[in-house]
Amino acid sequence: MSLELFHAILFYAFAAAAVAAALVMVSQRNPTYSAFALIVTLVSLAGVFGLLGSTFIAVLQIVVYAGAIMVLFLFVLMLLNVRAEDRPPGGGRVFMLVAIALGAVLAGEVGSVLVAARTPLARPFDASARAVAHLLFEAQYLYVFEATSILILASLVGAIALAKRDPGP
């Protein structure tokens, strides 16, 4: 078995897992299930990144999204003990038609992009820790990168200020 075949098998396995888990995520009415399915999607995507030869991005994907953000989601879901949603009572026909129409538009858009794309969509790229660091801290992106971190810090401080109780008399 050649390395290419091995990679192809792994790619389709990860891709299938990602798509299947994404479908489970949107079709589930139990939010905890959806959260677990999203974790499977994120980890499968990390696998695809790894196959493209960038272990750094793959690992970051898991650390940041699957490891950190989804833990918080699950924590809140469990703390509030969210139950499965009930089906909305009646009157779903119009919504269903609108949903089908919008879905058709989206499918058309994605299809047109895929048809128009001449080159293969993803090629192995250099995204080692060194390459990513050079890009992020180059003059071109440094400002955007630092501005984003300040934005996140500001939202953090804002959240704390909002959550803080009024000091008692």
Add this chain to the structure above:
Amino acid sequence: MSLSPLQQELAISVVKVLVLFNALLGLFSGMTYVERRVLAFMQFRLGPNRTGPFGILQPIADGIKLFFKEELTPAGANKFLFVAAPALAVVTAFLAIAVVPYGGSVTLPRWGWMPDWLEGRRIVLQISDLDVGVLFLFAISSLGVYGIVMAGWAANNKYTLIGGLRSSAQMFSYELALGLSFVSLIMVAGSFRIHDIVDSQAGSILHWNALRQFPAFAVFLVAATAEVNRTPFDLPEAETELVAGFHTEYSSMRFALLQMAEYINMITASALAANLFLGGWHFGIPGVPDSPLWFIGKMLAFLFFFIWLRGTVPRFRYDQLMHFGWKVLVPVAMAWIFVAAGLVLWRQS
């Protein structure tokens, strides 16, 4: 027998995985015995001493017992997640140790009876020498928490749910400090590879990160103890208030799997501590040759340390735990990163 280079690599990897897997299982069952014995001695008891000489067959007896126990699933439990949780916990525990090196490399001797491609071949004593090894370990350990959270949630029991919640909050808080404690090591070694970090401590005992970067070592030890849910951070399974925490409803082999995951995580943490802070397979005195034995000795010392800790300190209260994690450990780790970065810059100029 002629194999293509890819097949040769694959064959070597499979052998390495099998050896490491079985060694870990052996170490796990040994640890359960040693832990009970040592704890017993620390508390003026005898511990298990009936099965075989000095009771050393106790792990085998326990294993057989767990095999034949009835497997119970609570009536209100979520069947799929209840079964999936122990599996996830064990898989992440074993995955993490794949990037931990347990020695430099060995060159096979030329005995003459082995296949040509094996004679005199250099073999790296590590399953996967990833260039982002430290980050990979970190990523997998952050996935490990889902096994516990799933187990706690799926059993549909208030004690397991509280155990799972506590665990996710605790691991999330201490993961941050754990990650920050790695940063200064990565800066000094200039690499994410665990191999490079170990080699940056070669030479003498004075180069060990445990001495050169003591604040990072202290933060790592505390955060790692919390990550593997050991005393004094074993709130997720505090038996006096939560029955047995997240694994209350588990029985038979599923319980054994959860238990195994916990011990394997502890072994990974010890192996990591030996590699990142105590110079791994370097002995620490110039002139003594490198050997995997030194690494194994250091790892066992850390495993003993975890047991010792359990026999010595009482459990934290939950608010103390959160306070300590966020207001002491994280600031200390952050401050040390700045100091270490300054030192690295100063040395370069």
